[in-house]
Amino acid sequence: MITRAGWGTLAASVLLDAVAAPLGYQQAGALSAGGIAAVGAGLLWTLRRPRLEVRREVTPVKVARGDAAIAMLRVTNRGRWRRNGLEAHDTCRDTAIVVDVPPLARNSTGTVSYRLPTRRRGETPVGPLRLDRADPFGLARRTTSYGQADLLLVRPRTVPLEPLNSGRQRHLDGSASRSPSGTITFNGVRDYVIGDDLRHIHWRSTARTGTLMVKELEDVSLPYTTTILDTRAGAYGGDDEFELAVDAAASVAWSATRRRFPVRLLTGAGELLSAKGGAEEAETVLDRLALVERATDADAPADVVRRAGSGGALVLVTGARTALTGVASVRRRFDQVVCVWVGSSSADDGPLVVPGVTVIEIGDLAELAAAWPH
Template sequence: MPALRRLARLALASTTPAGRAVILLGLVSTVVAAEAGYEEFRLIAVMCGLLVLVALLLFALPTRVRARLELRPAHTIAGETGLGELQVTNLRLTPLYHPLVSVPLDAERDDRRGAQRVHVRMPVLRRNQPVVEQFEVPAVRRGVLRVGPAGARRTDPLGFFQRQAAWSSAAELLVRPRMVSVEGLGPGSVKDLEGTPSDQVSMSDLAFHALREYVRGDDLRHVHWRSSARAGRLYVRQYHDTRRSHVVVLVDDNRAAYADPEDFELALQIAASVVMRVALDEFDLSLVCGPQQLSGAAHHVLDAFCYSELAAGDLVVSARTAAHLAPDASQLIVVSGSRLDLGLLADVRAAFADDVRFLGFRADLGADPDETGARAPQLITVDRLERLPGLLAAHVRGIVL
């Protein structure tokens, strides 16, 4: 009985208004023929039954379509569109004439957007001839957008029954935060033989700096014998330390640190902009944002932002995790919200070595643009993403706005 009830519900859900009208007509004709004995109504009931039976048989035939849904590339930026590609091959003996393919977009991450579907009108699909169509995927919000599965409305020639038949599997579109271009993040380096010269002087490295007089304890391998012979005393070479920054980006995922969830989105936009600057400077990079903990290329870090969500995180614990993840860190960048407990910053900085440079941001959409540094002078308060380049440039130059 439960199976019959499920089958009945499925048939009822798949029946179109035209199908329900024919079925109702057949039932009424059957009752009238049985009660009044009219052969005409019995004939109508038989015809209605035959039509429904033929429609069901044709409706039950397999679609026999092979489809593949791909996103190229598999990521985009919030507010922009992604590009999808749908390849369909008709395996039936007869052509499919201009099917309308529907691609649903999962809206679980943003209930305000509501359910959406992208519709793709295909050309005539002839047997065993692959057809490729491209379509745009609107990506309004940061996150992971589930695209698909692609499918088409399956119906019978009489239009009595219809259902949505899935043709392909679903794909995921990674929607990264918005970003702006920022200038350099200032110095903050550790030794690296493939790095760039710094202002620190060393007795053994690659970038020559100057000569100085020999002091007891200096390595004789660095004696410049030609200058020493000419001056009559020993001179040794000095070098610049060659250095390469390892930047750690720490994003606070504690919902208590943000006055509004949109402030967290701004925090991720700030962090993503910093990551792009680090990538352009060819520095090493590590990210910690709650469960998103990784070191590597910038595109992997930007993809990790797509999965970031507010939680009951602990900034100090995250800082210790970051210090363990990047023991050679030279610069720490912390991004939090307007309700950050400033007393935690001392513990955050204590998790790293003393020579690690610190740079902090507060994401606060409700901040007064004229007082961005008044409430937390050790942090750069950002009220709009577009103001980030100017605020950061002023901070690097030592200008307080």
């Protein structure tokens, strides 16, 4: 393929010959012929496809927003001749990445790494990768595609937060519909499963049914957190505010699940996750929130709260001041209510005060960690 420089050289050569030939300028004719010959030589230089083995690795495949993600490119020359002038072209979302590949002798391998942009959350396609080989004068170029696009998952940033004080101690009979399995309160009996503690066998029920039965125990005092993320398109002043809101919601839910406390995560589109807690579910929280986007038809936080049940702690993350007053009417349904407001207040707005609700105004994650209730 002829490059722009090559087409320019051809056009200049033809024009020079057309002007100089009628006037008898032989030197100009020689220059014109030389330009055309240079373009032809460039095409011959790049005509044959180079025998290359190309491998690209993206590490890590999951990364927090703003953290480093590296693409490692390894190119091996399997041809008989030394290869110079190789240029790798990669894409990551809307960003074009161009890197020079070092000269490769026969059967040698060159390695080059480059950083991928991770400012935006979501599934980020990387590639497909192209290798360009140009002639020494840049008049002709051959482009070859290698492999398929890889996926880089950019997840929210998080800060560790202490679980909010909440529980189910007010249930006198010890039953709680969403309590995870625990070791404190008797809630019934069930069939024995291999691996159950033999000390929990309920012998009276076993004798009556003829089948091994074990006591089902529940810990009714574990902190239970319901996190609601406002995903309405007009609730935030811009993309940066929404990204911070997602980071805040992720910090709340991730911190609770990694401490093995149950969490329910809701958005304006419905339930995103219901977790009993654990390291794997903490990773799932980040994976799910990596794909959350704003929507014009998302429900208002007040409507989401009405469907959220009751009990435990409620955390609302929003960028709309009007959304905070909506949770005041349901605060009695929860042990503790925290509203995280993302944005910047003006002097005319005044402080955010909602009776019975802890309001935290943040401009970054550090402010969330500093103001979080302990």
